[in-house]
Amino acid sequence: MAILVDPPRWPAHGTMWAHLVSDVSLEELHAFAAAAGLSPRSFDLDHYDVPADRVDELVAAGAQLVSGRELLERLRRSGLRVPGADRRAERRRRRRARLAGEWAALGREVLAGAVPDVPGDGAPPDAHEARPDETWRALGQELLDRWSEPHRRYHDLAHLEEVLDRLTELARHGEPVTAAVRLAAWFHDAVYAGEPGRDEEESAELARRRLTGVGAGGATVAEAVRLVRLTASHAVEDDPPGAALCDADLAILAAPPRRYARYAADVRAEYAHVPEEEFRAGRGTVLQSLIGRERLFATASGRHLWEERARTNLAAELRDLTT
DSSP: OOEEEOOOOEEETTEEEEEEEESSOHHHHHHHHHHHTOOGGGBOSSOEEEEGGGHHHHHHTTOEEOOHHHHHHHHHHHTOOOOGGGHHHHHHHHHHHHHHHHHHHHHHHHTTTOOOOOOTTOOOOOTTSOOHHHHHHHHHHHHHHHHTOTTOSSSSHHHHHHHHHHHHHHHHTTOOOOHHHHHHHHHTTSSOSSOTTHHHHHHHHHHHHHHHHTTOOHHHHHHHHHHHHHTTTOOOTTOHHHHHHHHHHHGGGGSOHHHHHHHHHHHHHHTTTSOHHHHHHHHHHHHHHHHTSSOSOSSHHHHHHHHHHHHHHHHHHHHHHTO
16 A cells, blocks of 8 residues: 655644645545545545644554655656646546536436337337437536536536535435435526526426436426425425435535635625625625524534534624625
8 A cells, every 4th residue: 555644734724734645546545535534525636635633543544654745756656646737627627527427327316217218119219319328418418518607606516516415415414315306406506697596497497398308207307396496595494305405505604714715705706797895785694694594504414514614604704794
C-alpha cells in the first residue's frame, strides 16, 4: 500500500489541514479513506483534505507520513496529479461523468420490468426506434445540458450533485428516498430562469412529458411531478418523501464555511441584474424568514445532521448583509 499523508500546514476553518494521497491509484485511496471514515466530500480530484487531529490516526492505519514536497513529487510521478490550471475543467468532467452513471443506474431501477411495445402482428419493433436504454440515456444528456446552462451559477451541476449526495445521506439514516424522489431531484431545477414558482411548474411539466416519453410507470411519473412542484413551497408536513427532497435541497445551508461562501456569492451572481441595495434587502428578508422557522429541516435526520450548522451560516450571512 502506498498511501501518503503530509504534515498539517494549511489553515482553514479554525484548524490546520493535511493532504492524503495514493501514489498508485485512486481506487486504493478511496478504499483507505472509506475504511478510515473520511467523508467523500473531503476528496478533491487527487487528494483528501484531512484535519490535523486525524493525521496520527491515519498513520496508525498505515499511511506514510512524508514531507509536502515528497508527497507532491510522488503524486506527480504516479500520473494522478491534476495540475492547478486543469482542475476546474477536470472537476466538471468528472462530475458530469459521475452524474451520467448515476442517471443510468436510476434508469435501471425506474424501467425495471418495462416491456417495449411490439406491433400486433408480432413483427419486431422498427429498427430505427430508439431502445429504452438509448432514450433514457438521451434524456439524461438533455438534463445534464440543462443543468450546465451558462447563466446558472448556483443552480448548476454542482447543486444537482449535492442534492443527490444529501439524499443518499438521508437514505443511510433511514429516510424514505424512493426512485421518484431521485427523479424529482434531477428535474427540480431542470428549467431555471430565475422566476420562482414558474420555474418549478415548468420543471414539473418537463418531468411529466419526458418521463412519460421514456416509458416510466404512471405512478412514478405522477409522484416525481408532485415532488418537483413541492420544491416551490417546501410545504412538506406529513409528507416523508417530500421532506427528504426538500431537506436535501436546503442542505447547502449547512455547508462548510468555504462552500457556503461560494454558494452565497453564486446566488448573488444569479441576481447580478438586481441593484446591490435591493438585493441586500431581498436576501435579508429570505434569511430572516429562514432563521425565524421553528425548524429548517423537516426530517429528523436532516435536523440532526444540518440544523445547527445551517443556523450558524445563516446568521453569519445576515450579519454580512447588514454591515
